[in-house]
Amino acid sequence: MTSSAARKAKDYTDSELIALYLRDQNTIYFNHLYQRYKGKVFAKCISMLADEGLARDATQDVFIKVLLNLSKFTEQSSFSTWVYSITYNYCIDMIRKKKKIPLIYTEDIGKVSKEPEVDIPDSVLLEMKQERLAKVLENLPPGDKAILMMKYIDDLQIRDIGDILGKSESAIKMQIMRAKHKAQSIYDDLFANDPIETSNT
Amino acid sequence: MANNFEQWQGDWEDKVPEEIGHNILHQANTLSHFGRVIELFVPNALQTAAQLIGGSSPSGPRPRPNGGRYSPPVIPPGRPPAGGSGTAREQRLPSDPETT
Numbered sequence: 001m002t003s004s005a006a007r008k009a010k011d012y013t014d015s016e017l018i019a020l021y022l023r024d025q026n027t028i029y030f031n032h033l034y035q036r037y038k039g040k041v042f043a044k045c046i047s048m049l050a051d052e053g054l055a056r057d058a059t060q061d062v063f064i065k066v067l068l069n070l071s072k073f074t075e076q077s078s079f080s081t082w083v084y085s086i087t088y089n090y091c092i093d094m095i096r097k098k099k100k101i102p103l104i105y106t107e108d109i110g111k112v113s114k115e116p117e118v119d120i121p122d123s124v125l126l127e128m129k130q131e132r133l134a135k136v137l138e139n140l141p142p143g144d145k146a147i148l149m150m151k152y153i154d155d156l157q158i159r160d161i162g163d164i165l166g167k168s169e170s171a172i173k174m175q176i177m178r179a180k181h182k183a184q185s186i187y188d189d190l191f192a193n194d195p196i197e198t199s200n201t
Numbered sequence: 202m203a204n205n206f207e208q209w210q211g212d213w214e215d216k217v218p219e220e221i222g223h224n225i226l227h228q229a230n231t232l233s234h235f236g237r238v239i240e241l242f243v244p245n246a247l248q249t250a251a252q253l254i255g256g257s258s259p260s261g262p263r264p265r266p267n268g269g270r271y272s273p274p275v276i277p278p279g280r281p282p283a284g285g286s287g288t289a290r291e292q293r294l295p296s297d298p299e300t301t
Contacts, residue, residue: 025236027229034225039214042221046213056218063225067232130205137209152206 014079018070030070034063037080041087047149048091048142058094062087077160084154085164088146095142120180126152132191139186144179151176 009017009032021029041062045055065086073082125148128136137145143165150156150164162172203211 025233027226027233030229031222031226034222038217038222040210042217043210043213047210056221059217060221060224063221064228067225067229126204126206128205130208133205134209149206149210152204153210 015075018073018079022071030067033066033079037083038063040080041083044084044087044149045091047137048088048146049094050138054094054098058087058090062090065090077163081154081156081160081164084150084156088150088164092142092146119177120184122152125180125183128187132187135190136183136186139190140179140183144175144182147172147175147179148183 009028012020012029012032014033014036017029017033020026021033038059042055042059045058045062046052049055049058062083066083069086073079077085125133137148140148147161147165150161156164158169158172158176162169165172167175
């Protein structure tokens, strides 16, 4: 048995698993990709859709999309970024269709009379208590929520977020700034009585 | 260390329902089998269809007599060769309007 044959599938990189699946059409290799990303994808779906049943359907559809488009993956970005981009775009489309709400980003509200002048430091969001953060994110428009998740959970660069959402870097920078302002104002509305509690306290 | 966003999302990462995996792998297997069936049968089906509508068989062109070389047509005895000694007028039939 050669050393490469002795390698377990879990030791393969994403690219190697994709190449092996495309060559052999053996679902064992795809199963390993699924095992690697199922948790992240399901968590993103449920964070975006706030409904376990919809998240279950969305996770399934996202992985079927990934499977059907695996041969089109060009490795311009990492596989994880590609999978997450399919996930975010699928969830945003699902929200548009199911809830029939045009409000995806703060800028869609039409109440944004002027550009935010001062950027809110990341620490303001990152130091919120988890329960409070969950409440704030629940009340954010889904597009803003997706952008903050890409920035603070997936640690994606502005350019990558722009590629995922099909927007320019400057537009993404502005949307991040607006999303942070929106999150801050939701926090202020929800916790006006006890505004100082953070994860450090 | 995970930040509060990661912790918030991480709560769901271990709660993926098992049935999702089964459904996805079932569909992946079905697609894989379907692909193999197409790969196996479609070329033969196309070949059969081509033969039914008069196409040539894929085993190559039909063998020609005389090894594919030119051979002159066989003229039956008693018939003058075309373009031979007779003129156009001599070859016309009596019912030809020019002759009447």
